[in-house]
Amino acid sequence: MELNKRYRRLRSSSVVRNMVAETSLTADNFIVPLFLVEGTNKREEIPSMPGYFRFSLDLLKAEIIELKKLGLRSVLLFVKVPDNLKDNEGKEALNSQGLMQRAVRFIKEIDPEMLVMTDVALDPYSSYGHDGIVSGQEIVNDASVEVLAAMSLSHAQAGADFVAPSDMMDGRVKAIRAKLDGAGFTKTGILSYSAKYASCFYGPFRDALDSAPGFGDKKTYQMDFRNSTEALKETLLDIEEGADIVMVKPAGAYLDVIRRVKDNVQVPVAAYQVSGEYAMIKAAAANGWLDEKQAIIESLTAIRRAGADVIASYFAKDYAKAIQDSKFKI
Ligand code: PBG
Numbered sequence: 001m002e003l004n005k006r007y008r009r010l011r012s013s014s015v016v017r018n019m020v021a022e023t024s025l026t027a028d029n030f031i032v033p034l035f036l037v038e039g040t041n042k043r044e045e046i047p048s049m050p051g052y053f054r055f056s057l058d059l060l061k062a063e064i065i066e067l068k069k070l071g072l073r074s075v076l077l078f079v080k081v082p083d084n085l086k087d088n089e090g091k092e093a094l095n096s097q098g099l100m101q102r103a104v105r106f107i108k109e110i111d112p113e114m115l116v117m118t119d120v121a122l123d124p125y126s127s128y129g130h131d132g133i134v135s136g137q138e139i140v141n142d143a144s145v146e147v148l149a150a151m152s153l154s155h156a157q158a159g160a161d162f163v164a165p166s167d168m169m170d171g172r173v174k175a176i177r178a179k180l181d182g183a184g185f186t187k188t189g190i191l192s193y194s195a196k197y198a199s200c201f202y203g204p205f206r207d208a209l210d211s212a213p214g215f216g217d218k219k220t221y222q223m224d225f226r227n228s229t230e231a232l233k234e235t236l237l238d239i240e241e242g243a244d245i246v247m248v249k250p251a252g253a254y255l256d257v258i259r260r261v262k263d264n265v266q267v268p269v270a271a272y273q274v275s276g277e278y279a280m281i282k283a284a285a286a287n288g289w290l291d292e293k294q295a296i297i298e299s300l301t302a303i304r305r306a307g308a309d310v311i312a313s314y315f316a317k318d319y320a321k322a323i324q325d326s327k328f329k330i
Contacts, residue, residue, distance in 0.1 A: 014329055021330075023305045027071035027320040031117065031270070031312040035208050036060065036103050037080045048204035049275055050282050052314050054080055057099075057106050064110050070320035074115035076164060076312055077103055080209045081124045088134055090122040093151045101158040108159045117191055118155040120148055120176070121167040129206075129213040131167035131221060139221055145172045149179035152188075156180055162189040162244070168196050168221040168234075177242035191270060192243035195231035195257055198222035201250045201276030208275065231257045232264055239267055245310065250274040252299055255306035262307025271308035273300065278314040293322055297330060 010020050035054040037044065042056035055063060067075070079099045085092040092098055104116050121131040122144065128134045132144030144167065152163040163180075165172050173192050180188050198219045206212040223230055235246045246265060248258045249272035262269045281299065285292035296315045303311055313319070322328045 017330075023301055025301055025304045025311070025319070026323070027316075028073065029304070029308075029310055030072055030316040030319070031074045031076050031310060032067055032072050032316045033076045033078060033312055033314060034060070034063070035078050035080065036099055038082060038099055046204065046208040048207045048279055049314065050286065052208075052278065054208060057103060060103070060106065061110055064107055064114065067317070068111055068114070070317060070324070072316055072320055073113070074117065075107065076117040076119060077107075078119050078205075078209060079103070079124055083210075086125055086127040088127055090125040090133070090147050090151065093122060093125045093147065094154050096154060096157065098154075101154060104155060104158040104160050115161045116159065117162040117164050118160045120152050120155065120163050120165040120172075122147065122151075123167075123211045123213075124209045126211075128215065129211050131218065132169055137216065141169050141171070144169050145175045148172050149175040152176040152190075153179050153183055153185065156183075156185040156188040160188065162191045164191040164193065164247075166193040166196060166249075168193065168218075168223070171241070173238045173241035173243050189244040190242060191245040191247060192238040193249055193272070194235040194238040194243060194246040195248045195254075195261065196222050197225045197250065197254065199225065199250050199253075199274070199276070201253070201274045204275035204279045225253075228257050228260055232260060235261050235265060239265060243267065245270050247272055247312075248308075250277060251303045251306075251308065251311070252277045255302060258303065258306040258308055262309075268309040269307055270310035270312060271303050271306070273303060273311060273313040273315065275314065281315075293318070293328075297322060301330075 037054040037056055039056045040058050043059050044054045046052050107116050123129055123131045130139050132139040155163050245268045247270040248254055251271040251273045258271050281295045284290040296318050
């Protein structure tokens with residue numbers, strides 16, 4: 001055949017493929033979610049997230065040291081709150097001696113350069129398992145925003161580098177920025193879950209934190225998965241209100257949204273490969289239906305290719321290990 005273009009030439013060896021690859025992803029790009037629990041000597045595996053654990057603070061130290069060795073320099077903290085500390089107002093969320101606040105201080109002591117981010121939402125603290133304050137059947141916006149701003153300040157005071165509001169209340173980024181600045185915390189950043197969808201893929205996470213909604217669902221505040229223009233609208237507003245980094249969540253089923261956001265904003269875009277995405281790959285791999293390592297690399301690289309500058313993923317350690325392994329080839 002006479003062909004003046006043979007595109008297979010650029011795919012003919014791994015050297016040439018590596019040279020022209022359009023996408024790269026390193027440990028620097030990851031945020032590692034960490035689940036924390038009260039008590040000592042606890043490293044509890046989450047049943048619906050095999051291979052992922054809740055740590056008590058004493059056992060967290062080894063984990064932080066391991067992350068550093070792998071070049072993973074950013075963590076996002078979530079706490080499992082005992083039932084007796086849950087209420088409708090999220091009082092425990094503001095406790096300067098609470099698990100979240102202690103965890104931030106503890107990590108900063110072990111590894112001062114670790115970038116510490118904290119989840120800001122009421123669900124782990126809420127007796128109703130909702131992200132805001134409940135009145136009747138309603139998740140009340142403005143009163144919730146007040147608590148979320150106070151919670152953010154409390155995390156900043158403990159030493160958090162970024163607060164990460166995941167609640168999807170209207171106006172929370174603006175209120176959080178004002179609260180932080182008003183108290184002199186102008187250096188504390190906001191990573192906003194800007195386009196967070198009401199998703200079944202959060203199921204395993206709610207097992208991990210025992211934070212499933214006690215009634216109804218989260219569709220009056222988290223976004224409708226049929227929409228993408230709405231994602232842009234929410235994201236642009238969060239940037240206007242002061243978000244430093246915006247996030248799309250989940251990631252794998254929302255690659256179009258990541259791309260659309262990336263093409264329309266000038267701040268870094270993060271994406272969260274959520275618990276259900278982790279569980280799906282784990283379950284298929286456990287059955288021998290997928291090659292786990294390949295599925296991890298491919299799914300994360302696809303999220304990066306779609307436009308994510310930063311990725312939060314339960315596979316961060318696996319990815320970092322894989323690329324450190326000289327035998328590993330894409
Ligand atoms: C809390 C929060 C959730 C997740 C992150 N922060 C759960 C939810 O909104 O119900 C999900 C993370 C995951 O599934 O990995 N607001």
